[in-house]
Amino acid sequence: MSNIKLSWYPYTLKLKHPFTISNNSRTTTPDVLVEMEYEGMIGYGEASLPPYLKETQKSVQSFLTQIDLSSFDDKTDLSSVLSGIDNLSPGNNAAKASIDIALHDLVGKIKQLPVYKMYEIPKREVLTSCTIGIDSTEMILNKLKEADNFSYIKVKLGTDDDRKLINTIRTETDKPIFADINQGWKNREEALELTQSFHENNVLLIEQPFRKSNYKDTAWLTARSPIPIIADEAVQRLSDLDNIKDAYSGINIKLMKSTGISEAYKMIIRARQLNLKVMLGCMTETSCAISAAAHLSSLADWVDLDGNILINNDLFNGVKATRGKIIPNDLPGLGINKIAV
Ligand code: MG
Numbered sequence: 001m002s003n004i005k006l007s008w009y010p011y012t013l014k015l016k017h018p019f020t021i022s023n024n025s026r027t028t029t030p031d032v033l034v035e036m037e038y039e040g041m042i043g044y045g046e047a048s049l050p051p052y053l054k055e056t057q058k059s060v061q062s063f064l065t066q067i068d069l070s071s072f073d074d075k076t077d078l079s080s081v082l083s084g085i086d087n088l089s090p091g092n093n094a095a096k097a098s099i100d101i102a103l104h105d106l107v108g109k110i111k112q113l114p115v116y117k118m119y120e121i122p123k124r125e126v127l128t129s130c131t132i133g134i135d136s137t138e139m140i141l142n143k144l145k146e147a148d149n150f151s152y153i154k155v156k157l158g159t160d161d162d163r164k165l166i167n168t169i170r171t172e173t174d175k176p177i178f179a180d181i182n183q184g185w186k187n188r189e190e191a192l193e194l195t196q197s198f199h200e201n202n203v204l205l206i207e208q209p210f211r212k213s214n215y216k217d218t219a220w221l222t223a224r225s226p227i228p229i230i231a232d233e234a235v236q237r238l239s240d241l242d243n244i245k246d247a248y249s250g251i252n253i254k255l256m257k258s259t260g261i262s263e264a265y266k267m268i269i270r271a272r273q274l275n276l277k278v279m280l281g282c283m284t285e286t287s288c289a290i291s292a293a294a295h296l297s298s299l300a301d302w303v304d305l306d307g308n309i310l311i312n313n314d315l316f317n318g319v320k321a322t323r324g325k326i327i328p329n330d331l332p333g334l335g336i337n338k339i340a341v
Contacts, residue, residue, distance in 0.1 A: 004069040004106075005037040008098070010057040013048070013284055013311045017143070020134040021156045021182045024052050029284040032060040033315065034098040036106050038072070043106025044316070044336060047098035048256050048283040048307070055094045063088070063095035074110045078103060082262050093236060093259050100260020101292045101334070108333030115295035115335075116328045119265055124298040125327040128305045129154040129178050137168050144172045150324035152204075153177050154304055158184015162194060166201055178279075178302065180207040183233055188217040192224055199226040205279075205302065207252060208232040219247040228277055238267050241274060250277025250301070255293050256285075268299050282307040291318035291336045294328045315339055 013029040034045035047060045066088050072081065085099055104115050116123055129152035132143045147153060153173070157165060158181040169177065179198055185191045191209050198206070205228045210217050212234035222229040228249035235244055236257040244251070251271055258264040264280075271278050280293055280300040285307040297303050305326050308314055318336035319326060329335035 003038075004072045006034070006064070006067060006069055007037075008032055008034045008061060008064050010061070011315070013286065014313045015284060015310055016312050017133070017135075017139070017310070019284070019310065021158070021180075023158075023182065023184070026051060029311075030057045031286070032057055032064075032095075032098060033286075033288070034064070034102045036069070036102045038106055038110070039074075041106060041109040042338075043102040043104070043109065043333065044288050044338065045098040045100070045102025045105065046286055046288040047094040048285040048289060049094055050283050053094070053256075055092065059092065060095040060098065063092045064099070067099060078107055079262065082260070086259060094256040096259035097255050097289075098260075100262055101255065101289060104261050104292065105333035105336070112332045114328060114330050114332060115261065115292070116298075119295070121295065122298050123328060125325050126297045126300070126303045127151045127324055128297075128303045128321045128326045130306050130321075130324065131180075131304065131310065132156065132169075134159060134165075140165070140168055141172055144169065149322065150306075151175060152302075152324075154180060154306075156180050156182060158182045163197065166198060166203065170201060174202060177201070177203045178205050178207065178304065179203050180232070181209045183208050183211045185209045188220055191217075191221050195221065195225045195227065203227060205230050205250075205277075207279075208234065215244070215247050222247060222249055225249075230277065230279055232281070238263055238270060241267065241270050241276070245274045245276060248276070250279060252279040252281045252304075253300075254281045254283060255289055256283050261292055261296065264293075264296055265299075268296065277301045279304060281305070284310050286311070286314050287316040287318035287320055288334065288336055290320070291316070291328070291334045294319040294326050295334070297326050297328070315341070 036043040130147035130150040232252040
């Protein structure tokens with residue numbers, strides 16, 4: 001019996017453009033890449049660690065040292081392994097995601113099935129948005145040209161210039177917009193006024209308008225807004241859904257928050273039961289985690305899986321929305337290959 005050999009290494013994702021959101025700006029994203037080798041097959045996983053979250057390369061690596069996969073064989077039940085790992089310690093969501101993603105890749109390779117078939121999810125091409133961070137007018141217009149292949153634009157807002165920025169975009173394109181406020185709005189009456197004006201400007205949804213703890217103003221805005229109000233920072237895992245269900249119209253699910261594919265899938269099912277809309281999002285990530293999310297993409301109302309396009313040192317060939325479209329491929333597991341470096 002050959003056991004799984006688990007290994008990992010820190011990696012720094014380099015961003016094509018400095019990425020600015022309402023409370024933070026950066027040019028790199030720390031990351032940890034995971035490999036699981038079993039009988040000549042390798043499962044790949046990844047933990048992406050934007051610095052505004054608590055996890056670091058150090059915390060991920062220290063979590064990974066606790067993992068014992070010595071009893072794994074090709075009969076092992078994936079969900080029991082994942083719940084064992086989840087119970088090792090609270091938090092560590094991205095670290096847990098890296099293991100979940102690598103296990104899905106490996107089990108898919110053992111079963112010779114792409115992940116979407118393991119879950120019996122329909123295969124369908126979906127359109128993803130392209131994300132534009134906070135920037136100068138000139139840079140925003142440049143980035144819009146780069147996003148020419150995309151049908152949706154996602155903009156980072158949450159400053160005093162939100163209205164001006166939407167108007168700037170409207171001088172260049174009338175494409176539908178997802179507006180991500182990243183907790184930046186403070187006043188609910190002003191927020192409602194902006195929401196109404198955005199609606200008239202073909203903004204389709206608002207993500208995380210107020211601080212994640214501000215349940216009261218969010219519920220007030222959601223009850224009055226002409227467009228859906230989506231929870232991002234306010235929702236990490238499955239257990240959060242029942243707490244926020246009355247304050248938002250939907251949720252943004254990201255593998256790095258949800259601890260991976262398995263729980264993201266359960267969140268989609270639960271969101272539907274609660275009549276919540278579903279957006280599938282990402283961090284800046286390589287094509288490993290983006291391809292993982294792509295297997296779930298046909299279940300979402302809106303897809304924002306462009307994190308691998310925003311970096312210039314991807315390590316994998318996989319799903320890449322260079323033409324604004326996402327579709328999982330049919331290779332076993334995640335459907336990715338590591339690029340030789
Ligand atoms: Mg967001």
